[in-house]
Amino acid sequence: MASSVSTFYSSTFKKKSISRSSSISRSSSISFPVRSRSHFDIFQTYSIVSASSSEVSKNNNIITSKKGGLLEKSSEALWARYLDWLYQHKELGLYIDVSRVGFTDEFFKEMEVKFETAFKAMEDLEKGSIANPDEGRMVGHYWLRNSKLSPNSFLRMQIENTLESISKFSDDVISGKILSPAGRFTQILSVGIGGSALGPQFVAEALAPDNPPLKIRFIDNTDPAGIDHQIAQLGPELATTLVIVISKSGGTPETRNGLLEVQKAFREAGLDFSKQGVAITQENSLLDNTARIERWVARFPMFDWVGGRTSVMSAVGLLPAALQGINIREMLDGASLMDEANRSTVVKNNPAALLALCWYWASDGVGSKDMVVLPYKDSLLLFSRYLQQLVMESLGKEFDLDGNRVNQGLAVYGNKGSTDQHAYIQQLREGVHNFFATFIEVLRDRPPGHDWELEPGVTCGDYLFGMLQGTRSALYSNDRESITVTVQEVTPRSVGGMIALYERAVGIYASLININAYHQPGVEAGKKAAGEVLALQKRVLTVLNEASCKDPVEPLTLDEVADRCHSPEEIEMIYKIIAHMEANDRAIIAEGSCGSPRSIKVYLGECIVDDMYD
Numbered sequence: 001m002a003s004s005v006s007t008f009y010s011s012t013f014k015k016k017s018i019s020r021s022s023s024i025s026r027s028s029s030i031s032f033p034v035r036s037r038s039h040f041d042i043f044q045t046y047s048i049v050s051a052s053s054s055e056v057s058k059n060n061n062i063i064t065s066k067k068g069g070l071l072e073k074s075s076e077a078l079w080a081r082y083l084d085w086l087y088q089h090k091e092l093g094l095y096i097d098v099s100r101v102g103f104t105d106e107f108f109k110e111m112e113v114k115f116e117t118a119f120k121a122m123e124d125l126e127k128g129s130i131a132n133p134d135e136g137r138m139v140g141h142y143w144l145r146n147s148k149l150s151p152n153s154f155l156r157m158q159i160e161n162t163l164e165s166i167s168k169f170s171d172d173v174i175s176g177k178i179l180s181p182a183g184r185f186t187q188i189l190s191v192g193i194g195g196s197a198l199g200p201q202f203v204a205e206a207l208a209p210d211n212p213p214l215k216i217r218f219i220d221n222t223d224p225a226g227i228d229h230q231i232a233q234l235g236p237e238l239a240t241t242l243v244i245v246i247s248k249s250g251g252t253p254e255t256r257n258g259l260l261e262v263q264k265a266f267r268e269a270g271l272d273f274s275k276q277g278v279a280i281t282q283e284n285s286l287l288d289n290t291a292r293i294e295r296w297v298a299r300f301p302m303f304d305w306v307g308g309r310t311s312v313m314s315a316v317g318l319l320p321a322a323l324q325g326i327n328i329r330e331m332l333d334g335a336s337l338m339d340e341a342n343r344s345t346v347v348k349n350n351p352a353a354l355l356a357l358c359w360y361w362a363s364d365g366v367g368s369k370d371m372v373v374l375p376y377k378d379s380l381l382l383f384s385r386y387l388q389q390l391v392m393e394s395l396g397k398e399f400d401l402d403g404n405r406v407n408q409g410l411a412v413y414g415n416k417g418s419t420d421q422h423a424y425i426q427q428l429r430e431g432v433h434n435f436f437a438t439f440i441e442v443l444r445d446r447p448p449g450h451d452w453e454l455e456p457g458v459t460c461g462d463y464l465f466g467m468l469q470g471t472r473s474a475l476y477s478n479d480r481e482s483i484t485v486t487v488q489e490v491t492p493r494s495v496g497g498m499i500a501l502y503e504r505a506v507g508i509y510a511s512l513i514n515i516n517a518y519h520q521p522g523v524e525a526g527k528k529a530a531g532e533v534l535a536l537q538k539r540v541l542t543v544l545n546e547a548s549c550k551d552p553v554e555p556l557t558l559d560e561v562a563d564r565c566h567s568p569e570e571i572e573m574i575y576k577i578i579a580h581m582e583a584n585d586r587a588i589i590a591e592g593s594c595g596s597p598r599s600i601k602v603y604l605g606e607c608i609v610d611d612m613y614d
């Protein structure tokens with residue numbers, strides 16, 4: 001994957017042609033626009049001459065490459081490209097600069113046919129086609145911010161009613177009309193994972209005011225210590241905590257465990273969970289039924305046609321946001337405005353299509369490069385984490401829509417600038433060339449009236465700005481491509497717009513590479529395997545229990561446990577199960593140590609007469 005400047009710009013463009021042929025071999029049915037030397041017209045104004053200097057310097061129009069090539073670049077040409085391709089969404093105050101991505105006019109033309117197909121697919125999707133064929137589902141997250149688009153009046157009513165009930169419920173909680181048994185609610189504890197956590201987490205970090213009406217915490221894992229930490233942090237405020245349990249399926253184990261742990265904490269504190277619990281889930285799911293039977297405070301729907309990773313504009317993201325005093329109507333408006341722009345069938349005027357075009361170019365349409373997302377704003381720290389699920393769970397697929405094995409994807413990582421400058425940007429600048437960057441720039445540094453110059457003519461925000469621009473230039477001068485997305489401020493409207501931008505870019509890109517972006521079959525494999533481990537653990541416990549109930553107790557070797565479980569092939573997993581139980585005081589090592597698996601003999605600390613592990 002690594003390439004040098006000289007190979008990248010060489011007359012044969014070896015690196016690119018290697019990627020192309022390897023991509024084509026993945027699936028004979030996919031045809032990729034092929035780059036050739038003449039395609040690199042963005043770099044036409046470069047000429048390659050030899051250079052002995054190993055310094056990278058920019059002297060007027062000269063860039064000296066470390067890799068031995070001297071690239072002459074007219075800054076006028078680069079500026080012209082910047083102006084030519086700059087996308088502006090006037091109402092959202094959002095800009096997209098793709099000038100530092102090297103796609104050529106010829107590549108663009110070749111892609112246009114693919115884009116026509118992608119635009120048609122998006123149009124059909126918005127009209128209610130079964131865009132997720134494997135699950136036989138419609139894909140309707142765009143309707144959430146413009147209910148008039150929904151394919152029938154029933155769905156439209158569902159969306160509008162839900163929105164109204166979210167607003168009313170949050171107003172009532174904030175105003176104190178709805179109270180906990182101990183008084184006004186002061187905290188939210190959100191229990192959910194994946195798409196049922198990442199959106200609400202990102203929105204809270206980006207938009208919650210410094211003193212929100214209700215503060216939010218998250219349990220997004222089945223890590224007991226992590227759960228204990230969240231509950232401990234709430235302390236006596238558990239009595240005024242609104243617990244929002246979020247799960248589309250209503251049966252995700254991590255979320256169920258989080259709920260059971262929280263309910264236990266409530267019991268131990270003498271609190272009635274049902275007076276403080278809220279469920280967001282599909283109608284009639286296990287969670288929905290539990291909440292209904294136990295008469296929780298409220299239940300909000302998740303719709304079959306909204307996927308977890310695109311659910312942030314449903315009750316999943318909107319209810320927690322509204323409870324924190326975030327203007328959810330503005331978020332929806334921002335998303336809706338962006339959706340409108342993304343319906344343009346002119347690629348240049350379609351911001352999501354522009355991103356998809358760059359992704360395709362930069363990663364050869366096969367994910368050959370990773371996308372590093374660098375927001376230069378602390379409040380956007382979780383954007384890359386949010387995008388990681390949105391992009392990778394959507395695009396990371398083994399098969400395309402025609403059943404060809406393609407092993408597609410686009411890896412996403414990043415935290416924030418300029419912090420990451422002092423972590424991994426060294427490698428981005430000079431190391432393995434396996435990425436392209438996306439800078440997220442926020443023009444407004446801080447609210448008006450608070451700025452000051454920490455040295456003559458320079459504010460703290462100017463440094464942040466300088467770091468972004470400097471990193472962008474430094475990467476570009478070493479042939480590292482980048483996109484820059486600029487917003488005026490971090491507001492509910494701009495955040496809604498950015499979420500919609502990336503949702504649509506993923507949808508369009510998925511069409512370009514002919515995959516289903518809306519299912520996640522790969523996740524099931526891990527879940528199934530986890531279930532098998534827990535089933536094996538129960539068999540191990542049964543075997544150990546029988547031996548531990550003997551008089552005298554019969555400590556067993558690993559081989560004996562595996563034989564008695566009728567699973568000799570699972571001996572390694574049995575060892576791991578025993579080591580984990582031993583570390584948690586649930587099994588006793590009679591002989592040997594866990595460091596030498598063959599040496600151990602194990603039994604249980606107590607004999608359970610009615611074997612409950614069966």
Ligand SMILES: O=P(O)(O)OC[C@H]1O[C@](O)(CO)[C@@H](O)[C@@H]1O
Binds near residue numbers: 248251
């Ligand atoms: O909302 P649920 O059904 O609990 O699922 C949580 C997450 O789990 C996944 O299904 C992956 O297992 C995600 O797609 C989803 O966002």
